[in-house]
Amino acid sequence: MADNNKILEKLDGLEARFEEVSTLITDPSVIADQQRYVKLTKEYKDLSEIMKARKKYVDCLNAIKEAKDILVNESDAEMKDMAREELSENEEKLPKLEEDIKIALVPKDPEDAKNVQMEIRAGTGGDEACLFAGDLFNMYKRFCESKGWTVSVTDVSEGAVGGFKEIDFAVSGNDVYGTLKYESGVHRVQRVPVTESNGRMQTSAATVAVLPEAEKFEVHINEGDIKWDTFRSSGAGGQNVNKVSSGVRLRYPWKNPNTGEVEEILIECTETRDQPKNKERALSRLYTYIYDHEHQKYVDDISNRRKSLVSTGDRSAKIRTYNFPQGRVTDHRIGYTTHDLQGFLNGNIQPMIDALTVAENAEKLKEAEL
Numbered sequence: 001m002a003d004n005n006k007i008l009e010k011l012d013g014l015e016a017r018f019e020e021v022s023t024l025i026t027d028p029s030v031i032a033d034q035q036r037y038v039k040l041t042k043e044y045k046d047l048s049e050i051m052k053a054r055k056k057y058v059d060c061l062n063a064i065k066e067a068k069d070i071l072v073n074e075s076d077a078e079m080k081d082m083a084r085e086e087l088s089e090n091e092e093k094l095p096k097l098e099e100d101i102k103i104a105l106v107p108k109d110p111e112d113a114k115n116v117q118m119e120i121r122a123g124t125g126g127d128e129a130c131l132f133a134g135d136l137f138n139m140y141k142r143f144c145e146s147k148g149w150t151v152s153v154t155d156v157s158e159g160a161v162g163g164f165k166e167i168d169f170a171v172s173g174n175d176v177y178g179t180l181k182y183e184s185g186v187h188r189v190q191r192v193p194v195t196e197s198n199g200r201m202q203t204s205a206a207t208v209a210v211l212p213e214a215e216k217f218e219v220h221i222n223e224g225d226i227k228w229d230t231f232r233s234s235g236a237g238g239q240n241v242n243k244v245s246s247g248v249r250l251r252y253p254w255k256n257p258n259t260g261e262v263e264e265i266l267i268e269c270t271e272t273r274d275q276p277k278n279k280e281r282a283l284s285r286l287y288t289y290i291y292d293h294e295h296q297k298y299v300d301d302i303s304n305r306r307k308s309l310v311s312t313g314d315r316s317a318k319i320r321t322y323n324f325p326q327g328r329v330t331d332h333r334i335g336y337t338t339h340d341l342q343g344f345l346n347g348n349i350q351p352m353i354d355a356l357t358v359a360e361n362a363e364k365l366k367e368a369e370l
Contacts, residue, residue, distance in 0.1 A: 136208065256293070329341050
């Protein structure tokens with residue numbers, strides 16, 4: 001029961017905070033402060049989930065206590081049978097409720113709810129690495145579509161025989177970063193490349209980076225300092241391409257927090273035929289670029305504090321191998337293997353993400369001493 005008390009103590013402390021936040025989000029001065037209001041509504045949502053779990057947990061504990069009282073004090077046989085059934089049912093439910101609450105009590109990473117910018121770069125392996133980068137992009141695209149998320153390509157450099165030397169794309173939806181953050185790192189493929197005439201197996205690699213998208217109020221940019229150029233997009237599209245300057249280029253002077261020197265950031269966007277849309281996307285990429293660089297220290301601190309093998313965000317760590325001869329995919333961080341390589345490449349990556357989430361939650365629980 002001591003463990004129960006420890007959990008209840010934490011829940012009781014949060015109940016007072018829940019009442020406070022419930023009042024604050026109706027305060028006009030808080031609503032007027034967008035940054036504070038967004039933070040508090042997010043906290044309210046998280047706390048209301050915990051409060052629902054608390055109610056179920058307390059109801060379960062009370063039902064167990066009541067059933068035990070009946071078994072001790074009641075002489076009616078029928079009442080005792082009902083109490084035994086009630087006791088057995090609730091004692092079975094209790095560990096699962098405790099586990100759910102422990103996970104809910106672990107502080108959530110505020111980044112988890114964000115949209116992401118993803119980058120896939122072909123690594124060692126020449127043309128075959130480019131083809132593999134293409135396979136990874138298609139895998140993520142299918143996975144995102146299955147979740148109802150939106151994928152928009154922001155920049156692309158195609159490989160000589162197909163695939164991509166590099167591809168950047170944005171993903172928007174619910175809890176995107178919290179789901180895809182485990183994908184950062186080096187992905188290796190072992191297979192006989194279509195480019196290999198002798199039928200020899202080759203190991204190639206591609207790097208995946210998953211960056212939480214910056215929100216405007218987190219990064220301070222003086223938009224008056226941005227220099228904009230427009231140019232004509234090249235490529236297919238007939239006469240429109242020659243007449244309309246839809247491509248945009250922005251230059252922005254930025255003080256690098258690591259070196260203290262002012263650098264010029266250059267971003268081009270030719271994604272759509274609509275110049276205002278290209279401007280909007282280029283600006284979004286500028287915010288994300290600065291956010292990524294200025295927050296790298298914060299990410300490193302979190303990473304060191306967490307010492308998580310699962311989602312350090314380290315882009316140089318070899319995290320996964322896709323072995324074609326054996327039809328398997330192995331995640332080296334948790335030793336998880338699936339033998340459905342084709343299904344995995346078709347976007348069925350949720351079971352692996354679930355296993356990574358469970359592993360990270362176990363680490364967090366150990367740290368929180370719950």
